[in-house]
Amino acid sequence: MKLLIADDEPAVRALVHVTLEGDDYEILEAADGVEALEVARGEAPRLVLLDIMMPRLDGLEVCRQLKADPDTSDIVVVMLTAQAQERDRDQGLAAGADDYFTKPFSPLALLNMVERVRHNQSGAD
C-alpha cells in the first residue's frame, strides 16, 4: 500500500518510516504542504499522514484541497500534529480529515490505524 507522510521535521518522517518498515508499505515523503499536494496528486497514495504546521501551505488547507478534488477525495487523510487543543481537532475534522493523531503519538497506535486502512479499502474504520 502506498502512503505519504508530509511533515517538515525530517526526524518525524524517519519515525514513521521505522514504524511502518516492511514489505507492506511504500512510503512517500513530503517536507511541506505544496509538495504534499503534488505527491498526493501524482502518486495517488491510499493514505496521507499530514502535519498541520508546515511551510508554504498548512496541512488543513492540503486536506481541504484533497477532499474537494474528486480525483483525490478518496485518499484517507490523517492529521498528525502538535496542535493539541480541542479547537484544533475540530478544525482538522472540519477540513475533512478522517482521523487525528496528536504529537507525541504512539507509533504502535499509528501502525494499528494504518493496518486498519490497509485491510479496509473503504475508509479509515
Added chain:
Amino acid sequence: MIRDVSREREIDEVKSALISTVSHELRTPLTLIHGFAELLVLRDMPVERQRSSAVEILDASRRLARLIDDLLSVSRMESGRLVLDPRPLDLASVVERILSPFRAMAAKHTLRTKLPGSLPVVWGDPDKVEQILTNLVGNAIKYSPGGGEVLVTVDQDGDTVQVSVRDQGIGMSPRDMGQLFEKFYRVDREEVRRTGGTGLGLYITKRLVEMHGGRLWAESWPGVGSVFRFTLPTTSDELAGSGR
C-alpha cells in the same frame, strides 16, 4: 482608580501565544523521544536500527534541553534578572578562544579571522560576549551546510568595535530578514528545520548585544551567504593582567 484593561488583555494575549508556541516546540522533540523509545521497547530491530533510534532520542533530548535553557535566558532577560558583569576585555583573545572548538568539529568549513594589529579594549561581560560570538559563529556553520569559509572580522569604529561574522551559506530572503530577530522565528526551509534550533538564539543574542549598549544587524543574499555584525563599546580602562 482606573485600570488599564486593554493593556492587561494585551499581556494575557502575548502570554497565551507564548504558551501555545512553547507547547508546540516541546511536543516535536517529545514525539521523537516517545516514538523511538516505544519502538525500541516493543519492536525487534537490527542493531544498526537500534543505534540510529537511540541517536534520534539523544538529539531530541538535547534539543529539549536547549529549548529550556533558551527559555530561561529569555525569561531572565525580560524580567530584568539577567545582569551583566562587564569588565575590560581583549576581544581578539575571546574570538580565538571561541573559535577553537568549532575548528576541531567543523570538517567542511574554514574558520578565518581578520584582526587588526592593535585593538582598543572592549567593555563587556566575558561570558556573554562569548555567548554572542559562539551563537553567531555556530549559526554561520549551521546555515552553510555545503561548507565554505566563515570569516570573523574585528574593526575599530570610533569609540566602538565592530565585529562581523560572514558565511558562504544558504542566505536569507528579505522577508526572512524582517522577522529574523523575533522570538521563535525560524526561516521556513528544509535546511533550517533540519538543524533543530529553538528559534530563540538570535533573539537572545540581540538582547545581549543591546544590554552592552551595542547594535546587532544582518545582511544577506539568498544562495550567497550572510553577514552578522555587532558593535561593542570600548573603554579607556587597562586590561587586568591575567586572562590574556
